[in-house]
Each structure stands twice: as C-alpha cells, then as structure tokens.
Amino acid sequence: MITDYLVIGSGIAGLTFAVKIAEEFPERKVVIVTKDSEDESNTKYAQGGVAIVLDKDQDSFKKHIKDTLIAGDGLCDEAVVKMVVEEGPKRLEELLLWGANFDTDPDGAFSLGKEGGHSEYRIIHHKDITGYEIERALLTRVRQLPNIELLPYHFAIDLITDHHIKDSGVKPKTCYGAYVLNQKTGYIFTVKANSTLLATGGIGKVYGHTTNPTIATGDGIAMAYRAKARVKDMEFVQFHPTALYDVEGGSSFLISEAVRGFGAYLRNKKGYRFIPDYDDRAELASRDIVSQSIDNELKKSGDAHVFLDCTHLDIEKFKKHFPNIYDKCLENHIDIETDWIPVVPASHYLCGGIQVDKKGKTTLENLFACGECTRTGLHGANRLASNSLLEALVYAHNIYKYHSKHKLEAVNVEIPLWNEEGTVITKEHVLIQHNLKELQALMRDYVGIVRNNARLKRAVKRLDVIYTEVEDLYRESKVTTSLCELRNMINVAHLIINQSLERKENKGGYFNSDNINVIVG
Template sequence: MQEYDVLILGSGLAGMTLALQLADTHKIAMVTKRSLTDGASQWAQGGIAAVLDQTDSIDEHVDDTLVAGAGLCDEAATRFILEHARSAIEWLIELGVPFTPDAAHETGFHLTREGGHSHRRIIHAADATGAAVIATLADKVRQHPNITLLEQHIGLDLITGKKLGREEAGCLGAYVFDKQADRVITLLAKHTVLATGGAGKVYLYTTNPDTATGDGIAMGWRAGCRVANMEFIQFHPTCLYHPHAMSFLISEAVRGEGGLLKLPDGSRFMPAHDERHELAPRDITARAIDFEMKKYGLDCVYLDISHQPPEFVKEHFPTIYQRCLELGIDITRQPIPVVPAAHYTCGGLVTDLAGRTDVAHLYAIGETACTGLHGANRLASNSLLEALVLGREAAEHIAAAEPAPQLAVPAWDESQVSDADEEVVIAHNWDELRRFMWDYVGIVRTDKRLERAAHRIALLKREIDEFYRHFRVSNDLIELRNLVDTADLIVRSAQVRHESRGLHYSRDYPATLPQATPTILPGR
C-alpha cells in the first residue's frame, strides 16, 4: 500500500493543472494508463476560448455558450468559469505555452473564431494547441519532486468508506492495476481526483484516443456519485475520412477561417440548414452532414479551404496540412473528405464549482465531470478552458479541506479467481458494443433503437460481470467493464429525455420542450 496527500487518476490538462497547483505543498500520485501525454487533451487542435479582446465581453461569451447549450447550461456555473478564463490563460502564458503570436493584436497573440462564437476569442498554438499546452505542463510534472508519476497504470475501483461500513468516510483512494507488473496495487489518499476524460471509445467512429473509455465516470458512478446529461454526446462534424487516418480531427477553426462544407458535386448545403451556415454550432452541423450523407447515400462530405491563399492555409493549419499531404490530399488545392465522429462527453459526474462529487474527499474535473457549463451541446474550445479553471479551483479547495480519515483498508483479493481462459470474449464484446452504440445511439435516435441498445447492454453486462468475478483482471477487461457501464448510462439517459434538444435528437420526439431540465441518474 502506498499513501499520498492527493491521488489523481488521469493525466490530461485538468489533472496536470491540479497537480502543478498543489505540488509544492502536497505529496501527489498521478496515475495514467499509458504515458503521461497520451490523453485527449494532447489531441486538441483549435484552442482555448477566453475573452481577451476589448471588443469582446464576458456577457457575449456567456450568451454564445448558453445558445450552443440549447437552454440546458447552468448560467451561474457558466459565468463563473468564463470569468476565470483570462487568469487561467495568463497562468499558461507564464508557464511558457507557445501560443501563436500576433504583434498587431493588443494581447500580442492571434485569436481565431470557431462555430457558435460571435467574436474571435480562441487563443491557440497554430492548429496543435493541446499538444503545445500538454508538452509545456508535462515537462514541469515530470520534473517536480513531489509528483509520483505512475504510467502504464489504470484505475480499477475506488476505495470508499461505504464498502467498509463507514459511509461518512467518503473516498479513501483506489485500487489500481499495474499493467507492467500485472498486479493490483492499493493507493490511499487524503483526497482523490477523477480526471480520466470522456468516453468516445464507446462508439465505433470517434476523434478520441484509445484511452477515452469512460473510466472515471464509471468508477465514480459505481462509488455512488450521481451522473448527469450522459445522453449528450457531441459528434464533431469534421473527422477526416480516410482508411489510413484513424481518429484524425479537422479543426473547427478551418470553418472559422472560411472553410466551406460541400457535396461531391461542389455545391454547398449548410445555408439550407442554418442561417449561420458553416459557423453553426456542432450539433446542427453534424446533423446536417448526417442528413446529407443519408439523403444521397454518401460515405462522406467535403470541407474546402482551398479558396484561401496557400500561405494562409499552411500558416494557420500546419498539422492538418502536413497530415493530409501524407495521405495524398493537398488542402491548398483539394477539399478534405470528412464525416462526423463521437468527440466529447458533455455529461459526467455531478460536481460543484470546486470539483466536489457526492462522495466526500472525491473530486471530478475535466471531461469526466458535469459542471453545467456545456448544457446540451458544448461550445467549441470551452473544454480545455473548463479543465483549466476547474483544475485550479479544485486545487484551491483541496488545499483548505479536511483530509479523509485513516481506516484499515484491505488489499486487493484475487485468491478466488484464475487466469482468463478465453480473452477473445473481451475483444468480441468490445467490438459488438461499439458497433451497436454507433448504429442505435448515434446522431439520430429512436425509441426502438434505444430499446435494442439497452437489451444488448444488459446481456453484455451479465457476461462481463461473470467474467470479472471469475478471472484475474486485465487492462482490456477493466476498460470494457467501464465502457459498458458508461454505455448503459448514455442509453438510460437518452430513454428518459422525451424531446429533441442539442446533441440529443429523437425522431419519436422531434419537438423541444418549453422547460429545459437536466437528466440525473443516481449512483449505484
């Protein structure tokens, strides 16, 4: 058993931010199931939304967020997070994040615009903002003597007082699977933080890395935390469609800088779907693309930025330009084939604005959490912002909070299990889950599709629970168990919502109800 002041499960922007805020005064363990920089934050292209321009205002950023969120944003939480945006950006600048400069702008940095925003307010590092931010923070995390980095480890289950007959004790740490040593270790902590990201890998097509398996959401729910708004899975409108390009995102900023969506014959279609054309929010744009693809039986549509000067395209989108060129697509002369793909989990564990969950001494931040900022549809580039702001707020709260009590915690017991006899069961179940979630719980839903998905999830849960009880755990089994729990939460949330709102579109309930209410499911 190892003991720490703070245990952080996850190593994206939220987790790193919290760790660096506390590391000078706290002994910290950071658990990450691959390497430090393998999370979704690293993949973020567009940037971070913040009011940095005198022509812009917090009120306008709030209004844009509320409009995109389709009436379901918590306005107080939204305003709080957006009001703290500038100081969070200034902290990153102090740490040395190399944002794209612009000598002509009052801030000294270039600001771009993305769908749903009324102003240029996205500060970015070319088209690889996440990589630049994570590289800067990762260097500092690795160098800090108070941060113990546990790579190739994955959280298995939270240790709670409830399981030990002392519910008031809250969360005491976690059982963690060491993948290299092939054993479960016990990590105890005064405060535990879930920062494991979202659950995009529950779908067949996603822009997310392979690490996005809903681990924190599932672990928190199993520990008794409420879960909110899981039906709102954001499908990014423009994922590169190419057999050799898995999960490569084409940034929202391409449309923000004049990119046009077209059919194979070169005609535009967004003007027929929304008055904002290509700058409509993601939910509207993704549904429009899905509609056109189904209408004409298309494999993809096209995003065209070739009318801009080649130098402009290469300067603003060097990563996208280079990756497409490697695949034989010169985006200065050719349109980019794109399809929608699962991108962001707007719901998650219910938290307050200090990241606190329903379980004492347990926090959730970043995509794992649901603060009320994203509502029924996340506004572009508000995600990295939320991770930053809530990482800082949770750190401040932890620094002043009472620690979890010290209780006698049993080590992980695997004396009653054996090695798995057929690992192929896990691979087959994983593939089945992702395919039926894509087919039945995708961009457009119906009651019948959701019923089919629920039936299959129930069968899978029984099979996986039996497997879990009888065999030693593995990384694949842990991830599959978490994905099935997360898929169950998504489907149950979707079945509760009898309307179409934001990212949840139902053919059976196409109207939007006059009153917007969150979907909240109790913890297990």
C-alpha cells in the same frame, strides 16, 4: 501506498491541479496515476485552442457568456458559465507562467481564432496543436516538483469506498483512494488517499469512430457510477462534424473547427454547399447543427461522407495556421490546394458526466472530478467550441482553492487488499475483442447523432447480453486493462442509453426523432 492527493489522469485537468497543490504544499505528497504514457490524454489532441476574452474593444465577457448559453440550448447553469468565462484571463496568465506558448501576430499580440458558435475572435492557439503545447508545458512543471510522483502505465481499477470497508465507523459515501494495476507487472495495489481527483477524460472509444485517442474509455465516469456518485446528462454526446473519413473506421483524425472558421466550405458529392440550407450561420453554426445537417445529407444520399472544401483559401496562410492538418491530409494523398477533404461526424466530446459543484466536489466525500469526465453545468446540451480546456483550467483551480482553505483529514481506515482469489489468467481475449466491437457497433447504429425510442430500447436489450457475458468473465479472470476498459465502456453505454430514454425533448446535441412532436410543459 499512502498519499495526500491522488490524481487519476494526466491531461490538462489533472496536471493543473497537481502543479498548483504541489506548489502550495511542498510538504505533502501528490500521486498521479495514468494508464498510458504520461503525455497521452485527450488534451494532447486538442487542436483548436482555448476560448478566452482578451480583446475588450471587440469582445466582452457578456458576448462569450451569451454564445455559451446559446450553444447549451437552455440547459447551461448561467452562474457557472459566468464564473468560467470571467476566470479565463487569470488562468491564461498561469499557463504563460508555466511556459506555454501561443501564436502571436506581427505586433506581438495574441493571434485569435474564431470557431463555430462564437460571435467574435477569441480562441488563443498554438498552431493546430494547442493541447499538445499545454500538455508539454504542464509536464515540464510537474517534473520540477519533487513532491509529485507520476505513475505512467498504471490503471485505476476501482475507487475504494465504504462499500469495501467492514468497519461500521466509516463515513457513508466516502472515497478513500483507489485500487491500481501496475500494467507492466500485473500487480494490483491500494493507493490510500486523503483526497482523490478523477480527471480521466472522455468516452469516445465507446463509439469506435471517434476523434479521441484509444485511452478514452470513460474509466472515471464508470468508477464513479459504480461507487454510487451521481452521473448526469450522459445523453449529450457531441459529435465533431468534420473528422477525416477513414474507410477502416476506428480513431479518426480531427479536422479542427477552426478550419471552418478560417473559411472552408462543406459540400456534398455533387459539389453543392448544403449547410446554408440548415442554418443562417452556415459553416459557423454550432456543432450539433452541423453534425445533424451532415447526418441528414448522408441519409438522403446514401454516401459515406461529405467534403470540406479549402481550395479557395490562401494555402500559404492555411499551412501556417494548420501545419499538422495539412501534413496529415498529404499523408492520405489529399492536397487541399486542389482536393476536397472527405469528412464525417465522429464521437468527440461528452457534455455530461460526474456531477460536480463549483468547487469540483462530487456527491461522494473526498472525491473530486475535473475536465471532460464531469458535468459542471457549463456546456448544457452542447459544448461551445474551445470551452473545454478553459473549463478544465478553471475547475482545477477551484479544486485547488478548496483544498488550500480546508483542512485535509487523514484517512484512518483499514483498506482490504485486492482479492483475486479463485480467478485465472484468461486466454479468451477473443471474447473481449468480439464484445468490444459489438458494443461499438451497437452505439453507432442505435445511439448515434439521430436516435429514436425503438433503437434505444433495442440497444438496452443487446447491451444486457454483453453486460452479462463480460461480468461473468470479470468474476472468473485475473484483471487486465482491456477487460476493465470494456467493463467501463459497458457502464458508460448503459448511462448514455438510459438517460437518452429519459429525455423527452430535443436539446442541443441530443436529437430523438420521436420527440419532434412532443410538447413539454
């Protein structure tokens, strides 16, 4: 298959770029590859909203920039923060044009929420399913554009680079597309692309206990890493403080940051509201502070979870603002009018990833990246709540603008077919599942909210064993999605562990107990 633009991923980042470039160049072809249904993405599960400065009387770009820099704990790129924040209102106008709906007050103005780390009300939202609404609007527009081909249930195995091409005349460090698996037929084919965009989302499943969907296996980051693109700041994994506690573990339902912004309290089993002991902002402190505080409480008490208390709130207003959360709690026999919600921190968002510049360019030619799989410099050491959807919108636009101003050069290289000679259909699925569970337990136990050097070094040794077993299986077996996902998660775990060991000071979402007394500088 040959295309002008290959987009891997169908969340807000990938779809926004696809819509813009397809509208600008109706004569050019856009192919979107996504490994699940077309609407399954991290975007779909984003509850809170999009942080955009709209009320200029109360709020300002300067305040939003300051809040972002504070959350990022000194590691944000201030120029990037300024660019993203100031682009917000323009990008909102496009979402509205594409048909996205957001909550309004009785006067017709946008109803703005406030979340942890924000000094003002600036979160536009659609009840507590904002991401779902944005995804709906974008997919509706995608289906209206005849030059976009959407391939659901197709898995991108690896990027095609000069490594795969024997001709000595090819440019070094260049991406030419990807090898793609049709998951329904098992057929692997090449997609030759003049430009490739990775918009593959997060890495939550690496930890097992996560607010992310099961597709969040770090595929784009792993592919970029294997293709020798630069990957940075992987140690900054953000844990959401309040995921609904699940005895079984696995993917957890997110209790939005906005619920604390609405006035909910965090309490321990004895009913004590502990968070003011850790930060003057109490429940509205940034996520790293709240997560570390809960983690400390749980380590002190030995309890499995803490509680989120909403019983003092106006329940009718709560139902209106958070109908999905209210219904999910009822499904779990929790009536928030009288019951506290058991919550625990869970892997939520990756602040690092594939390094890109302001145009979304990676360190490989013809390879761009956007959304959670990237490290843009916006988040620094810790993402400010509801900045992620904004970042995706702004960078998708920047990548589109770059392509609209620069000539698209055709890829004139001969790409070899996928070679599976000597491989067999594996019957050892138990090996994949066993290694997956071992990997997830390793990451939770040794590379969690609070880390130390001894545990990180132990994680390196244990990961090496898993890596060797899985690479042997990969070489011998016909490719399957589950095997590729495990391989990708191992690559991601390697990056998180080793970049954690390299960091010698605690910043934002990264906390190593051995760094407490380290003086840097």
